[in-house]
Amino acid sequence: MCPEDNQLISIALSRFGISYDSAIDHSISLSTFGIHGDKHYRIICNSNAYSLRLVADDRYSSETELASASDLNQQLYATDRIRAHGLPFMKRVQPTTDSNTFSLIRDDAGQAWRCVLFDWIDGTHITAQTKSSASKMGALLRQLHDIPVDSQFSFPVVDHTVAYQKWHHDLSKVDTVITSIEQQRLGNYLDLVQFHIYQAQRRSKNDMLPVLSTDLNALNILWKNDHIVGIVDHEHIGYSDRIQDIAWILKWYARNEGIHSFSVSPELAQTILGNYDMNIFDHDDFVRLKSLLWLSGCFNFHFVRQTFNLLSDSIVSNEELSNHLERYRQRGKALLSLLAS
Known part of the structure; x- marks a missing residue:
């Protein structure tokens, strides 16, 4: 770690009543997360292990509708509620110098950081599902969704189709030098996207109430001896709906060869659905589920970013774009086959 990291860690830990002197030989920088720029450290102090997260103060305003200190407070208080209902969320540590659930500090450059501290959870990630x-995971999602909605939280209800609509609009307006044949192929793909967006927006009366939600992708879940021992994502806690979350879980946990493969297993999908208990849903809900599942795999951030990169490359071959679209078409067929029965 660089000296600037040590200084930030020292300031941050002091807000939680922890002396950095006792931790300096055991501070491990885990990652700086991609586009977010967060800093994440494993800290061992007096035989206690902690997860220290320094969240860039502008992350929320640039990424989501959650932009204020009160919103982050709500998310962290929600972790308490989730734990109270028996789910193994990381246990947060309350700052000793602040009534908020986090502390705000600044580095030498004036950059503001929101400091969040949790007790560390040891475990491993499972990416090739069994x-x-x-x-x-099916049972865990149902347990999370069955937590009663609390009036103390005022999260917006996240609707994934809002992002899908924006990406669809942006891609349809891109100036590109691809051939007319490739333009037609892209147009056909975007027509398919628009169809699934339309289907995904048709919520039934069975799924109108919001549910508590967080990002349960495979890299946010910790396992030990075939048991879930930790949920480590707090940044995406909010309200969603059941079908939208089930689609997300199916995309992640029907994967039988790991996160870098598009291979999925109908048996795993049916196992997830069976353990969630889908009896409360009807035919219309399953129609919507299919489209949300397709969109989550075939029109997600990674697909959109790759497509923009190909369209903006003046020397990209028509074959590259065609292969890219076909790869995701095949992924879509595989995802829809999970719900064929």
Whole structure:
């Protein structure tokens, strides 16, 4: 770690009543997260292990509708509520110098950081799913969704189709030098996207109430001895709806060869659905589920970014774009096959 990191860690830990002197030989920088620029450290102090997260103060205003200190407070208080209902969320540490659930500090350059501290959870990630892991994730999602909505939280209800609509509009307006044949192929793909967006927006009366939600992708779940021992994402806690979240879980936990493969297993998908208990849903809900599942895999951030890169490349070959679109078409067929029965 660089000296600037040590200084930030020292200031941050002091807000939680922890002396950095006792931790300096055991501070491990885990990552700086991609586009977010967050800093994440594993800290061992007096035999206690902690997860220290320094969240760039402008992250929320640039990424989501959650922009204020009160919103982050709500998310962290929600972790308490989730834990109270028996889910293994990281246990947060309350700052000793602030009534908020986090502390705000600045580095020498004036950059503001929101400091969040949790007790560390040891565990491993499972990325190639099994019937056992799929069953446990289906049950975990149902347990999360069954937590009663609390009036103390005023989260917006996240609607993934808002982002899909924006990306669809932006891609349809891109100036590009591709051939007319490739333009037609792209247009056909975007027509398919628009169809699934339309289907995904048709919520039934069975799924109108919001549910508590967070990002349960495979890299946010910790396992030990085939048991879920930790949920480590607090940044995406908010309200969603059941079908939208089930689609997200299916995309992640029907994968039988890991996160870098598009291979999915109908058996794993049915295991997830069986352990969630889908009896409360009807035919219209499953129609919507299919489209949300397709969109989550075939019109997600990674697809959109790759497509923009190909369209903006003046020397890209028509074959590259065609192969890119076909790869995701095949992924879509595989995802829809998960719900064919």
